[in-house]
Every structure is written in C-alpha cells, then in structure tokens.
Amino acid sequence: MNRATIDLWVGIFVTIGLGALAFLSLKVGNLLTTQSAPSYRLEARFDNVAGLKPRAPVKAAGVVVGRVESIRLDPKTYEAVVSMRVDDGYGFSRDTIASVLTSGLLGEVYVGLDAGGDPKLLTDGGMIAKTQSAVIIERLISQFLFDKAQAPAK
Amino acid sequence: MSSDVLVRGLRRVGAGTLVFVTRLGFATRFFFAVLYHTPSAIRRLQLTLREIYFTGVLSLVIILVSGLFVGMVLALQGVEVLDRYGANESLGIVVALSLVRELGPVVAGLLFASRAGSAVTAEIGLMKATDQLAAMEMMAVDPLARVVAPRFWGGVISMPLLAALFSTMGVFGAYLVGVRLIGIDAGAFWGNMQAAVDFRTDIVNGVIKSVVFGVIVSLFAVFEGYDAQPTAEGVSSATTRTVVGSSLAILGADFILTVFMFRGIGL
Numbered sequence: 001m002n003r004a005t006i007d008l009w010v011g012i013f014v015t016i017g018l019g020a021l022a023f024l025s026l027k028v029g030n031l032l033t034t035q036s037a038p039s040y041r042l043e044a045r046f047d048n049v050a051g052l053k054p055r056a057p058v059k060a061a062g063v064v065v066g067r068v069e070s071i072r073l074d075p076k077t078y079e080a081v082v083s084m085r086v087d088d089g090y091g092f093s094r095d096t097i098a099s100v101l102t103s104g105l106l107g108e109v110y111v112g113l114d115a116g117g118d119p120k121l122l123t124d125g126g127m128i129a130k131t132q133s134a135v136i137i138e139r140l141i142s143q144f145l146f147d148k149a150q151a152p153a154k
Numbered sequence: 155m156s157s158d159v160l161v162r163g164l165r166r167v168g169a170g171t172l173v174f175v176t177r178l179g180f181a182t183r184f185f186f187a188v189l190y191h192t193p194s195a196i197r198r199l200q201l202t203l204r205e206i207y208f209t210g211v212l213s214l215v216i217i218l219v220s221g222l223f224v225g226m227v228l229a230l231q232g233v234e235v236l237d238r239y240g241a242n243e244s245l246g247i248v249v250a251l252s253l254v255r256e257l258g259p260v261v262a263g264l265l266f267a268s269r270a271g272s273a274v275t276a277e278i279g280l281m282k283a284t285d286q287l288a289a290m291e292m293m294a295v296d297p298l299a300r301v302v303a304p305r306f307w308g309g310v311i312s313m314p315l316l317a318a319l320f321s322t323m324g325v326f327g328a329y330l331v332g333v334r335l336i337g338i339d340a341g342a343f344w345g346n347m348q349a350a351v352d353f354r355t356d357i358v359n360g361v362i363k364s365v366v367f368g369v370i371v372s373l374f375a376v377f378e379g380y381d382a383q384p385t386a387e388g389v390s391s392a393t394t395r396t397v398v399g400s401s402l403a404i405l406g407a408d409f410i411l412t413v414f415m416f417r418g419i420g421l
Contacts, residue, residue: 001207003200006203006204006207007203009207009211010203010206010207010210010211012211013206013207013210013211013214013312013315014206014315016319017210017314017315017316017318017319018315018318020315020318020319020321020322021314021315021318021361023322024254024318024321024322024325024357024360025353025357027344027348028250028254028325028347028348028351028357029254029348029351029352029353029356029357030348030349030351030353055352057349
C-alpha cells in the first residue's frame with residue numbers, strides 16, 4: 001500500500017465522515033433554522049400548564065413563531081410562569097391571548113398566541129396579561145358526569 | 155484446615171487487587187506518556203494517516219452495513235409500536251434520537267473495539283514479542299512516539315467520524331423502511347425529526363460521547379498491546395482483554411455520560 005493511495009483513502013474517509021456530521025446537524029438537527037433567528041422574551045402566567053415542557057413550540061395561527069424557554073411556579077400565587085422566546089420578525093399586540101393547547105387528542109402540548117387589536121406591541125420581557133389554561137380532560141369528564149347526575153331524569 | 159482455605163482465598167483476592175491497582179496506575183501513567191508524545195504523532199503525520207487508514211477506512215464496510223441494518227430494524231420495530239397509537243409520523247423522532255444519542259456512538263464503539271482495537275493490540279503485542287520495540291529503543295527511537303502515539307490518535311480521530319457515519323446510515327435505513335417500504339409521509343418523517351432533534355443537546359452530546367469512546371478504545375488497545383506478555387499466548391489474551399475491557403468500559407461510560415447529559419445533572 002503506497003503513500004498516495006493511503007492519503008486518498010484517508011481523505012475520502014474524513015470527507016464523508018465530516019459530511020455525515022454535517023448531514024446530522026443540518027438535515028436531522030435542523031441547525032440552520034433553529035439557531036439563527038434573533039428572538040425576544042415574553043412571559044405569561046397560567047393557572048395550569050399540564051404537560052407543557054421547555055422547548056415546546058409557540059404557535060400563532062398554527063405557525064411556529066418561537067419556543068418555550070422555561071416553566072416555573074410562582075411560590076406566592078401558585079401560578080405557572082412560562083417564559084418563551086419569540087422570533088424578532090413577529091410582533092404581538094399587548095392584548096394578545098396566550099393559551100396552552102394540545103395538537104390532536106394525544107399530540108404535543110404547545111402555547112398558542114392569538115393576536116389582538118392593540119396597536120402597541122409587546123416588547124422584550126413583556127408579560128402577556130390574558131391567558132387561558134390547559135384543558136384537562138379528566139376534569140372535563142368528571143364535570144360532565146357530575147352534570148349528568150345532577151340533571152333531573154326524564 | 156478450613157482456616158488454611160480461607161487464608162489462601164484471601165491471598166488470592168489480595169493478589170488480584172494488587173495486580174489490578176498496579177495495572178491501573180501503569181495505564182494512567184501510560185495515558186499521560188502517550189499524551190506527552192502527541193506532538194510526535196503530529197510531526198510524523200504520515201504514520202498517523204496510515205493508522206487512520208487501518209482503523210478508520212478499513213472499518214467503513216462493517217460500520218456502514220451495520221448502521222444501515224440497525225436503522226432499518228429500528229424502523230420496523232418502531233412502526234410496530236407506534237402504529238398502535240396512530241403515531242407513525244413520529245418514527246423519525248424515535249430513530250434519530252436513539253441513533254444520534256445512543257446507538258450511533260455505542261454500537262460504533264463496540265464494533266470499532268472488535269474490528270480495530272483488537273488489531274492494534276495484536277500488532278503492538280507481536281512487535282513486543284518479536285523484540286521490535288526493544289530494537290527501536292536500541293536505535294534511540296522511542297516506541298511510544300513511533301508506534302503508540304500514532305495508533306492512539308488514529309483511533310481517536312477515526313471513532314467520531316465512524317459514529318457519525320453509523321448514525322447517518324441508520325437514519326437513511328429508517329427512511330428506506332419507513333418512507334419507501336411502509337409509506338409514512340416523507341415530509342412528516344423529516345419534519346418531526348427536525349423539530350425534535352436539537353443540535354446542542356442531541357448531536358453535540360453524541361459527538362462528545364463518540365470522542366470519549368474513541369479515547370477509551372484506543373487507550374485499551376495500545377495499553378494492552380504494550381503491556382502484553384511477549385508470547386503467543388500473551389498476545390492472544392491481551393487481544394481478548396482489549397475487546398472485553400473496552401466494550402465494558404464503553405457501556406459503563408455511556409451510562410455515566412447519559413446521566414450527566416440527558417438527566418439535567420451538569421453539562
């Protein structure tokens with residue numbers, strides 16, 4: 001095995017190895033679109049965020065506009081404080097409504113933003129005042145059964 | 155009589171412990187000696203390239219074929235379960251996460267240990283058995299710089315590339331089975347995968363794992379070869395120790411790394 005052949009094969013090996021890494025980063029990990037856009041932070045308080053996790057998508061009209069950054073509990077009010085990063089390209093009016101939604105019956109939990117009509121926009125660190133908590137199916141069912149039992153039999 | 159058996163048993167435990175600790179200390183000093191000779195591996199680049207050829211390029215076939223088949227089998231079994239919940243579209247997530255985080259580095263590391271690590275141990279062990287290492291020292295050539303360091307760095311460089319190729323082939327195999335054979339929508343397959351796989355937490359951590367495994371396998375391989383009894387039997391048992399030891403070390407290190415990387419402790 002002479003030197004030129006070894007050099008050639010090592011070159012091919014390193015190139016396709018780095019190519020595989022690039023493939024994993026770009027095609028599988030989607031590096032370009034997730035890391036590039038500058039973003040600003042919004043906060044919202046919910047009574048219940050059941051099932052929401054950090055890095056869950058933030059969607060407006062079904063379009064992903066950002067990601068949930070962190071979720072913590074306010075020890076005084078016992079509300080969940082969700083902080084999220086929204087891409088700089090999207091502005092939201094100050095009366096935007098944030099709600100915790102589920103895509104499909106068993107799908108992922110995400111934050112939905114419904115823009116309002118206020119001409120003033122939320123800025124970095126802004127707090128979304130109007131929120132709607134997660135719908136918990138168990139509670140809905142128990143409420144439904146309770147109502148059934150209460151209703152006079154016909 | 156029975157106390158005699160007890161003493162003999164304890165003596166055996168003690169001797170085994172001493173041998174283990176001595177070898178561990180020797181291995182640690184050996185590791186630092188190899189690191190110290192790193193510049194000579196760079197200066198004699200041709201030797202290191204040769205080792206990348208022997209450990210990396212010649213491992214390509216087994217890595218690529220295994221990666222492809224692991225990906226295809228993962229896809230078949232994943233669909234089996236996901237189909238019950240009508241979540242076929244999540245197949246891309248299951249396959250990509252398990253390959254990039256775990257299977258890519260670990261299985262590539264195990265294959266690398268048995269394909270390349272054993273060969274390096276046998277080579278260095280035979281060089282020792284046939285007094286080639288002693289001859290080098292006679293000629294004032296440090297075998298650590300001339301023989302060991304290029305083999306060590308060749309392995310450390312090859313391993314992450316092989317792991318990345320393994321994962322890529324696995325994803326490709328899953329695509330073949332999931333999208334082409336079973337008929338999952340290609341857009342959902344790639345889209346869900348891209349939404350779930352994170353560059354920093356998944357891909358970078360996978361690469362870190364494969365580098366660590368590369369160091370483990372290469373160190374085992376060169377150390378066992380260098381430390382082998384210079385007989386035919388000694389070389390064969392050193393080769394076995396390389397494969398068994400580095401495989402167990404990979405699995406142990408993988409568990410520890412996973413705990414730190416994905417359970418929110420540090421990193």
